[in-house]
Amino acid sequence: xxxxxxxxxxxxxxxxxxxxxxxxxxxxxxxxxxxxxxxxxxxxxxxxxxxxxxxxxxxxxxxxxxxxxxxxxxxxxxxxxxxxxxxxxxxxxxxxxxxxxxxxxxxxxxxxxxxxxxxxxxxxxxxxxxxxxxxxxxxxxxxxxxxxxxxxxxxxxxxxxxxxxxxxxxxxxxxxxxxxxxxxxxxxxxxxxxxxxxxxxxxxxxxxxxxxxxxxxxxxxxxxxxxxxxxxxxxxxxxxxxxxxxxxxxxxxxxxxxxxxxxxxxxxxxxxxxxxxxxxxxxxxxxxxxxxxxxxxxxxxxxxxxxxxxxxxxxxxxxxxxxxxxxxxxxxxxxxxxxxxxxxxxxxxxxxxxxxxxxxxxxxxxxxxxxxxxxxxxxxxxxxxxxxxxxxxxxxxxxxxxxxxxxxxxxxxxxxxxxxxxxxxxxxxxxxxxxxxxxxxxxxxxxxxxxxxxxxxxxxxxxxxxxxxxxxxxxxxxxxxxxxxxxxxxxxxxxxxxxxxxxxxxxxxxxxxxxxxxxxxxxxxxxxxxxxxxxxxxxxxxxxxxxxxxxxxxxxxxxxxxxxxxxxxxxxxxxxxxxxxxxxxxxxxxxxxxxxxxxxxxxxxxxxxxxxxxxxxxxxxxxxxxxxxxxxxxxxxxxxxxxxxxxxxxxxxxxxxxxxxxxxxxxxxxxxxxxxxxxxxxxxxxxxxxxxxxxxxxxxxxxxxxxxxxxxxxxxxxxxxxxx
Amino acid sequence: xxxxxxxxxxxxxxxxxxxxxxxxxxxxxxxxxxxxxxxxxxxxxxxxxxxxxxxxxxxxxxxxxxxxxxxxxxxxxxxxxxxxxxxxxxxxxxxxxxxxxxxxxxxxxxxxxxxxxxxxxxxxxxxxxxxxxxxxxxxxxxxxxxxxxxxxxxxxxxxxxxxxxxxxxxxxxxxxxxxxxxxxxxxxxxxxxxxxxxxxxx
Numbered sequence: 023x024x025x026x027x028x029x030x031x032x033x034x035x036x037x038x039x040x041x042x043x044x045x046x047x048x049x050x051x052x053x054x055x056x057x058x059x060x061x062x063x064x065x066x067x068x069x070x071x072x073x074x075x076x077x078x079x080x081x082x083x084x085x086x087x088x089x090x091x092x093x094x095x096x097x098x099x100x101x102x103x104x105x106x107x108x109x110x111x112x113x114x115x116x117x118x119x120x121x122x123x124x125x126x127x128x129x130x131x132x133x134x135x136x137x138x139x140x141x142x143x144x145x146x147x148x149x150x151x152x153x154x155x156x157x158x159x160x161x162x163x164x165x166x167x168x169x170x171x172x173x174x175x176x177x178x179x180x181x182x183x184x185x186x187x188x189x190x191x192x193x194x195x196x197x198x199x200x201x202x203x204x205x206x207x208x209x210x211x212x213x214x215x216x217x218x219x220x221x222x223x224x225x226x227x228x229x230x231x232x233x234x235x236x237x238x239x240x241x242x243x244x245x246x247x248x249x250x251x252x253x254x255x256x257x258x259x260x261x262x263x264x265x266x267x268x269x270x271x272x273x274x275x276x277x278x279x280x281x282x283x284x285x286x287x288x289x290x291x292x293x294x295x296x297x298x299x300x301x302x303x304x305x306x307x308x309x310x311x312x313x314x315x316x317x318x319x320x321x322x323x324x325x326x327x328x329x330x331x332x333x334x335x336x337x338x339x340x341x342x343x344x345x346x347x348x349x350x351x352x353x354x355x356x357x358x359x360x361x362x363x364x365x366x367x368x369x370x371x372x373x374x375x376x377x378x379x380x381x382x383x384x385x386x387x388x389x390x391x392x393x394x395x396x397x398x399x400x401x402x403x404x405x406x407x408x409x410x411x412x413x414x415x416x417x418x419x420x421x422x423x424x425x426x427x428x429x430x431x432x433x434x435x436x437x438x439x440x441x442x443x444x445x446x447x448x449x450x451x452x453x454x455x456x457x458x459x460x461x462x463x464x465x466x467x468x469x470x471x472x473x474x475x476x477x478x479x480x481x482x483x484x485x486x487x488x489x490x491x492x493x494x495x496x497x498x499x500x501x502x503x504x505x506x507x508x509x510x511x512x513x514x515x516x517x518x519x520x521x522x523x524x525x526x527x528x529x530x531x532x533x534x535x536x537x538x539x540x541x542x543x544x545x546x547x548x549x550x551x552x553x554x555x556x557x558x559x560x561x562x563x564x565x566x567x568x569x570x571x572x573x574x575x576x577x578x579x580x581x582x583x584x585x586x587x588x589x590x591x592x593x594x595x596x597x598x599x600x601x602x603x604x605x606x607x608x609x610x611x612x613x614x615x616x617x618x619x620x621x622x623x624x625x626x627x628x629x630x631x632x633x634x635x636x637x638x639x640x641x642x643x644x645x646x647x648x649x650x651x652x653x654x655x656x657x658x659x660x661x662x663x664x665x666x667x668x669x670x671x672x673x674x675x676x677x678x679x680x681x682x683x684x685x686x687x688x689x690x691x692x693x694x695x696x697x698x699x700x701x702x703x704x705x706x707x708x709x710x711x712x713x714x715x716x717x718x719x720x721x722x723x724x725x726x727x728x729x730x731x732x733x734x735x736x737x738x739x740x741x742x743x744x745x746x
Numbered sequence: 747x748x749x750x751x752x753x754x755x756x757x758x759x760x761x762x763x764x765x766x767x768x769x770x771x772x773x774x775x776x777x778x779x780x781x782x783x784x785x786x787x788x789x790x791x792x793x794x795x796x797x798x799x800x801x802x803x804x805x806x807x808x809x810x811x812x813x814x815x816x817x818x819x820x821x822x823x824x825x826x827x828x829x830x831x832x833x834x835x836x837x838x839x840x841x842x843x844x845x846x847x848x849x850x851x852x853x854x855x856x857x858x859x860x861x862x863x864x865x866x867x868x869x870x871x872x873x874x875x876x877x878x879x880x881x882x883x884x885x886x887x888x889x890x891x892x893x894x895x896x897x898x899x900x901x902x903x904x905x906x907x908x909x910x911x912x913x914x915x916x917x918x919x920x921x922x923x924x925x926x927x928x929x930x931x932x933x934x935x936x937x938x939x940x941x942x943x944x945x946x947x948x
Contacts, residue, residue, distance in 0.1 A: 032790040099881045099942035103902060129945040131880055167904075168807075172943045173843045175907045176807045251937040277767040278897065 051198035052082075055179035059089045060169045064161075064181035065141070065205055069196035071113065071159045072188040073152040077197075080141040081105060081118060081165065082206035088171045090135045093123035095249055097133035097256045100174070101531040103142070104165035108182070110159045118142040121211035122289060122297035123247055128437035130256035134247050143206040154187030161185065213289045213297035220268075223305035224286040228480045230274040231283075232253065234265065234307035235290050235300060241269035242293065242732060249287040250298075261696040264711040267309065272696060275512050291710055323482075325487035332491020366447045367500025371493035373451020379482065386478050397513050404542035408588040411534040412455040414527055416557050416581075421524035424558070425565030451493065485741050537648045541683060549570040549591020556584035619669075622627035625679035627687050630706060633675040637708045639733050641674045644692060646681040651719060652701040672730045674705070705729055752859075758808040768878050768933040774886065774894040777873045779835070779866035782855075787833065787864055794890045796830040796922060798921035800862070800900075801837060801874065803844025804854060807906045812883060813858050815908045818900075822862050825922060832862040837874030839946035844882065845869060859910035871945040881940030887921045895923035895931045897938075905937030 060179035065080035082101065083091050092100040106113045119142060123134040146161075164181030169175050216222060220236040231254070233246060243262040247252050257276035271290075286302040409588045419425070539547040560580035567573035623629065626644055633640045643660065658663060669676060679688045681700050695704050695716050703717040703726075717729055768775070774797075776789045788795065801816070803809050812818040822832050836851065838844035846854065851865050868874055877886060877897075887896035901914035921931045 099940060101940075102941070128873065128942045129947060130878070131942050133942070170941070172944065173805060252935065277769045280935075734834060 025534060034040070035700060038646070051183065051201040053181040053183045055165075055171075055181055057177040058175055059083065059086045059178060060091070060167070060177065062165055062167065062177070062179055062181065064163055064165075064183055065201045066183045066185060067202035067205065069198065070188055070192055071152075071154070071161075071185045072191045072195070073112075073147055073148055074150045075148040075193050075195070077146055078209060079115070079144045079146050079161070079209070079720055080201070080204050080297040081144060081163070082141045082166070082204070082482040083136070083169075084139045085137060085169060088169070089135070089169050090126055090137045091140065091169050093096070093134040093136070093247065094118075095122045095134060095247070095251055097135075099128070100133050100135065100170060101168045105144070105166075107159075107163040108160075108162040108164065109146075109454060110155060110187075112149040113159070113161065114147050114149070116145040116147075118144055118670065119209070122206050122213050122291050122295075125245065125247075130257060136310040142203055143205055143209045143212065146292040152189075154189055157187065158184045159187040182613065183220065187303035189332070200509060204598045211295075211297070212741070213291075213299045214631045216298045216300060221307055222290075222302045223307050224283075225306050226282065227272075230258075230272060231269045231286060231292075232303055233273060233286060235271070235298075236265075236268040236304075237292070237298070238305055239612065240264050240266055240268055242268045242715055243289045243707075244293070244431045245713070247287070247289040247291065248273050253279060253283065253286070259694050259696075260713065261716070264715075268307070270307075293707075293709070294636055322483050328484045328487040329491040329494075329505070332488040333494055360507065363500045365445070366737075367493075367497040369444050369452040370500075371490070371497055373448040373495045375486065375489045378453040378485045382481055386481060403591045404538055405589055406542065407534055408462065408546075408553070408592055409530050409585070411538060411550065412553055412557060412584060412588060414531045415554055417559065418524045418527035418531060418560060419561040420617045422521055424561040426584050436552075497558075503629045537682070541597055542646050545595035546736050549595065550588050553584040553591070556587065574631055586706075600631075622678040624678045625677040625691070627676075627690060627691065630677065630691075630711070634675075634706060634708055634710050639672070639674045639708045640677055640706040641669065641672075641730075642677045642679055642691070642704045642706065644679040644681060644688065644697075644700045644704070646700050648682065649700045655701055655703075655719075655721045659723055659726060662723055665723050668730050669729055672732070672733055674733065678696065707733070749844065765913065766856070767873070768822050768894065770894050770897050772894060773892050774888045775876050776876035777876055779833075779868055779873055781866050782846075782851040784848070785864065787866060787870070789888070789892070792831045793892055796834045796920070797888040798892060798918060799832055799877065799885040799886040799942060800832065800834045801879045801882050801886070802834050803836070803941060803944065804837055805843040806882045808904075808940040810884045811859070811869070811906050811908050811911070815911050816859075817911045818883075819858060821888060821916070821918065823859060825919075826861060826863055828922075828926075830922060834862040834865040835868055835873055835879070836865065837868045837871045837879060839871060840869055842944035842946075843929070843941075844944055851886065863910040869946075871943070874943050874945060879936045879943050882940040882943060883940050884943070885918050887918060889925050895925055896934055898936035899938045901939075902910075904937075 051066050051069075055062045061082075061084045063082040063084075065082055066077075067079070068075065068077045081103070085091065094101045094102050096102055102120070103118070105115075105118060109115060118272075121136070121140060122264075123136060126135050160182050161184075162180060164178065164180050166176070191402070216235075217238070221232070223234045224231045224233045234242075235244065239686060241262075242264050246254075246260055247257070253274055253276055255274040261272045263270040263272075269290075269292075284304070286300070288300060289297050290300050291297045313647060329424040330437040339631040385458055475577070494502075535547070535550065538550060557580075563573045563577040563580065625644075628640070630640055643652075643656070645656065647653075660669075679685075679691065681688050683691075692698060692700075695702060695714060697716070701719050703721065705715045705717070707714070715729060715732075717725055774789060778786060778788050780786055788823045804813070807816075824830050836844060836846055840847075847865070848867060851867065854860070855862075855865060857914040866873065873879075879883075879886075883900045885896065885898065885900050886894060889895050896917060898917060900918060901911070903910035917933055917936060920933065924931045
């Protein structure tokens, strides 16, 4: 019968509705909205709403792989999700809480957000005088979001959950434990305030901020996420320096930041996953620091270090012969008036200062022009090496006694000698600076890296301090004629001493020739040695017929021939073919020394990323043939049997970045570590988001072993999907 | 000869004192670009005029907010009529969202009634990288002396909602109005909002 059918139909419909309602009631605490690439849910754990209740709701975003939503400060692009609450009277919701984010690099940009899944906890309160308007309360939200991978899709949805409402508080309220646990899991990831008693300070530097965070334990690395936009460059690396009870981060300032910041607000995430909200006030926490001298911070500190470094440079084998020459000249002229001595001292200082300034200006100009150069780069140019070697060889010949020149020590009185003297002092200063550059002594690396990373004014200040340090010993002698009385009286021994000084000069020449041969090849070396022969001939001319114009002209002509020969040799033979051969040499055999047992591979950015993605930490040794400290560290420390064993056992990949020749990849990697020269030793953890640990320039076995121990056992984990 | 060496020394000094990056108040970097009609444009060609650079990506919801509402087109018409050179720049790499061939861009502009002075096609992203363009839209205003006077968002409502345009303060118009009246630009730098510029992956 039709009416019977209709009745049955209505009955079935009612049953279906009842089932649907019941099914809904089985999942009461969650309302879901499916959108492209993301599913958004509103989670309300408690089953009942009653006066005085407090609970934490949640907004759950589940994203398809590769898609992300954003943190409260999204970074360079993007927007965080927003919720507009539609709640009954008497129920209030706090703002969304944001768990600690991840860095989401996107080409040259950096965003902050979440991949996979994230629940934003929302604390809610029910007023004590809450009056339900019906048997149920509807808690709803209008949620809008931006979900992105390569492209961005905006989305919005209305979600609501119904709950039984009561006018009086309940004795035994029911809660959906599973949902509550889910929310609690993400609540624990919301950054907490720093424990009371832990300080956080920041100070401005020319290019950014140095943030000191005290956490109570020594931290090897950390990441800073700013809460305010336009304060730091989000994409810039944040080199971390462990402190005894925390960590220090170097942040790069946004170029357009005008006002001086009174407070630095953000989140600091530690490798363990802990995250703290910080509001850093101006100041510093590193008075003693972690024993890393280069970290004293501040312009005065860097300048002071540079000054000390300059003084120390006088002792390095590259510079000492030059100082020795000047010292001997002082000894020679201890008979002259003090005024002239002082003048010589100042002219020498001026020579050093001017040449430092010229080099710094050129470096800054080149840096501004976009080239990547580090200190010591001159020694990557074979022509420069050849000219330096020839200059020192000629000087060595003069000292050995083949002939006398104005630059030599025995300038006996008279106005001509004086004229020579001043010019000689000036150019000796220039020579001192030129030869000093590649000897990056322990104090120097940090000061130079600091200076080159900062503004021009800072660079000039630091290098001026360096120059003054280099000149100081001689200046000191020149200003204390009394001390020259302490110097031995002139005599026959001076001639012997002069000849003896030629020995370190020739040693330096040998070293330069060795580096030249490695860079330019043996064919170019042949040309250089021919040039040396020509120099010896020129010297003989000057010696055979001293103080004669004709011999001087002849010598000059031969000198020019010598220079021409070496330059031609480099041009003809020291070209690309040699570079390729050097690559094969590097790839196929050990680069330096007898480390046949270790597995050092040549550095490349791709290899570094690959090793890290395979779960291996990477130990990178940035070195160069012309860098003496590098050679010393490698032979004495890295090559020690216990260190070698530990390197092998650690499972870390060992990469050697040979910077003997100019290599933009290596220069870039150094800059990313905040360094501009060699030696540099860095351990890159397996986690690609973790910050590399940079070791000091002066290695000890203890330093290397400690650093390797802190790596622990590298977990074998699969590669993270890089979001582009 | 002396003048030349003086100029060189001065250039070295200036270069050594300048930072790498884009800064409001500094000279805007020169660039060369080809537009959708094959013409070459150099920023230095427009010395003496105001120049607006607008980074765009027609697929981005933030850009669509300004184009679908007619806001961007109106701005282009209003300011080009006042002698401002308006250059739309497309830095999306081939295969990425927002990449357009010359023909596609021309037909898009016709369809949307967009009237910039030119649409520069920058698929390698060179100009984008030079200006560190982060999002679409990202706006730059350059004054007749070549100085960058504004960099950042198009307005102060970083949303995708068309309705917000009416209530938004437009930073580009504000900068142009102030500069043309000889006043200092009130807001020189804001965080640009939009989708990230789809540069070629390195």
